[in-house]
Amino acid sequence: MTKRPAIAALLHEGATYRQVRAVLGGGSPNVISDVRKTEAIPVPERTKYRRSVEETYALYAEPFGDGHARWAGPWAGRMPQICHPGRNGRKESALRVAFRMRHGRDAEGYVRPGCGVHQCVASGHLTDRVLRARLKNPSEVQA
Numbered sequence: 001m002t003k004r005p006a007i008a009a010l011l012h013e014g015a016t017y018r019q020v021r022a023v024l025g026g027g028s029p030n031v032i033s034d035v036r037k038t039e040a041i042p043v044p045e046r047t048k049y050r051r052s053v054e055e056t057y058a059l060y061a062e063p064f065g066d067g068h069a070r071w072a073g074p075w076a077g078r079m080p081q082i083c084h085p086g087r088n089g090r091k092e093s094a095l096r097v098a099f100r101m102r103h104g105r106d107a108e109g110y111v112r113p114g115c116g117v118h119q120c121v122a123s124g125h126l127t128d129r130v131l132r133a134r135l136k137n138p139s140e141v142q143a
């Protein structure tokens with residue numbers, strides 16, 4: 001089985017070689033380079049520096065199962081990571097970005113999936129300290 005179509009698709013989206021390798025779980029840089037030449041895919045103008053964090057989340061959060069999502073983008077250790085636009089854009093946890101997109105506020109404390117699926121990044125499944133406290137004490141939930 002060849003990964004060339006998948007490599008081509010990622011390169012068309014503006015993925016770097018590193019991102020292609022991260023998504024596909026490896027792959028020879030020579031093959032990736034060959035796909036780019038064969039398919040005449042231009043080298044992107046550092047698109048990763050221009051993409052908003054919301055666009056990056058949408059690009060790499062892959063829905064699966066019953067509303068869950070897995071992260072196909074870059075990782076920092078075990079943390080899915082998003083780079084803010086700009087050449088020296090700060091890096092932020094994709095979980096925090098997704099939480100903010102969903103709830104319109106920054107998460108307090110750690111952000112974790114509340115659905116029980118390991119490493120789920122679906123924005124609607126993420127909880128912060130405030131939401132977890134509410135889930136523990138439903139009587140305090142405001143109608």
Ligand SMILES: [Zn+2]
Pocket residue numbers: 067068069113115116117120121122125
């Ligand atoms: Zn989930």
